[in-house]
Amino acid sequence: MKFIIKKNTSKLTTIAVAFQAGSALEAQRGFPLGTSHFLEHFMFKGTQKRSSFEMSREIAFYGGESNAYTSNEHVVFYINIPIDHIESAVEILHDMITNPIFPEAEFEKEKQVILEEFASRGDSVGNVIHEALADAFYSNYLAIPVIGTEESINSIQLDDVKRFYGEFYKKENMLISVCSSLKPSSVEILLEKYFGPQDGVVNFLVKPENTRVKKTKVVDVIRADLEQSHVVWAWPAVKNSSKDRFAVAMLASILGDGMDSRLFQEVREKANLVYGVSAGASTDRTGGDFCIQFSTRPQNVEKAKDIILAEIAKIVGTTPTEEELQRAKNKGMTSIYRSWQSNDGTAMKVIGSYMMSKKVPNIASTSRKLAKVTADDVTRVARKIFSGKNVMVVAKKEV
Numbered sequence: 001m002k003f004i005i006k007k008n009t010s011k012l013t014t015i016a017v018a019f020q021a022g023s024a025l026e027a028q029r030g031f032p033l034g035t036s037h038f039l040e041h042f043m044f045k046g047t048q049k050r051s052s053f054e055m056s057r058e059i060a061f062y063g064g065e066s067n068a069y070t071s072n073e074h075v076v077f078y079i080n081i082p083i084d085h086i087e088s089a090v091e092i093l094h095d096m097i098t099n100p101i102f103p104e105a106e107f108e109k110e111k112q113v114i115l116e117e118f119a120s121r122g123d124s125v126g127n128v129i130h131e132a133l134a135d136a137f138y139s140n141y142l143a144i145p146v147i148g149t150e151e152s153i154n155s156i157q158l159d160d161v162k163r164f165y166g167e168f169y170k171k172e173n174m175l176i177s178v179c180s181s182l183k184p185s186s187v188e189i190l191l192e193k194y195f196g197p198q199d200g201v202v203n204f205l206v207k208p209e210n211t212r213v214k215k216t217k218v219v220d221v222i223r224a225d226l227e228q229s230h231v232v233w234a235w236p237a238v239k240n241s242s243k244d245r246f247a248v249a250m251l252a253s254i255l256g257d258g259m260d261s262r263l264f265q266e267v268r269e270k271a272n273l274v275y276g277v278s279a280g281a282s283t284d285r286t287g288g289d290f291c292i293q294f295s296t297r298p299q300n301v302e303k304a305k306d307i308i309l310a311e312i313a314k315i316v317g318t319t320p321t322e323e324e325l326q327r328a329k330n331k332g333m334t335s336i337y338r339s340w341q342s343n344d345g346t347a348m349k350v351i352g353s354y355m356m357s358k359k360v361p362n363i364a365s366t367s368r369k370l371a372k373v374t375a376d377d378v379t380r381v382a383r384k385i386f387s388g389k390n391v392m393v394v395a396k397k398e399v
Helices: 024-029 035-042 052-061 083-098 104-121 125-137 150-155 158-168 184-195 245-256 262-270 298-317 322-339 343-357 363-371 375-386
Strands: 002-007 012-019 065-070 075-082 174-180 217-222 229-236 277-283 288-296 391-396
Touching (some): 002 343, 012 083, 012 343, 024 158, 035 065, 035 075, 035 104, 075 083, 083 184, 104 158, 125 229, 125 391, 174 184, 229 298, 245 262, 245 288, 245 322, 245 363, 262 288, 288 298, 298 375, 298 391, 322 375
Parallel strands (some): 217 391
Antiparallel strands (some): 065 075, 229 391, 277 288
């Protein structure tokens, strides 16, 4: 078990408990798809000390908010609460993590809630195209929705949930992240009171699986309710551990971050083909993607695509100017400062980074890495990314 404690000036505090026990473990360890997400839900169904309602009411009484999320690699439970009630939050979170009762009478009820959550995802065109992209783009566990499939959710049994908890929600697998206005030493004493002393070690449970794009292709998703075509276009990028990830971030900023970006100016302002267009990159321990997204009326898709290809050719062929790069770096610093501004943002950023790399980020080290990016670096990563295979997903009305 490891504590990572950060200090901030906010009077709100965040206490988060994480395990590297996300959906990737299901196939690797023989569980139905969606078990990790089901367990996340079921952890809120009461403890030996409190019923589900009593837990919710007590957190609310202190002015707190509780929630959780499951990703491919990890799961996080957290409470945001005024600093005056930090000990109550630590005690409640400890009770929830270590003493769940898994009431049998609630199991099928919660399964129906999760099936409703699954059904709701189909109402969002954003969810639909990104799940279609993941399925076509990745060749490992990143291709599988964290929630599972309707069939797999229905197949999950209470024993699966209990067994997943018993195998993976152990002290040696636990990371606790806290950001508050208290001295870190005071917070550590409080955590030790309930969770016990840390040994500074968190077991990594998920075995990384390499991923690759098998072939360039276009995937059509037919939706009768759409007036526009929604497009996401992706190329393989870099892993989270890559030294080039900051150069990739600057490439994304120059191409498609904000009203000053190349794609916004060319596709929207000059060609008037879209309302919005953006570029972004995401990273994982096993790989990453570089995505360009836009939506437009069906007759404009190919026109927009041609302009985007022309802008890709420009940035591959000619390095960005120093002014353009500095502008991207300045926007990057704004993003960095924003992500560290709140206690909940800080606590979650620490968890996300540590679960990827076993490293604890900070503003100074992140800023230095960003500052070192050169215009030549941007062009170099652009040439590497855009020479690779790509996948385009188009959600559109059937013609």
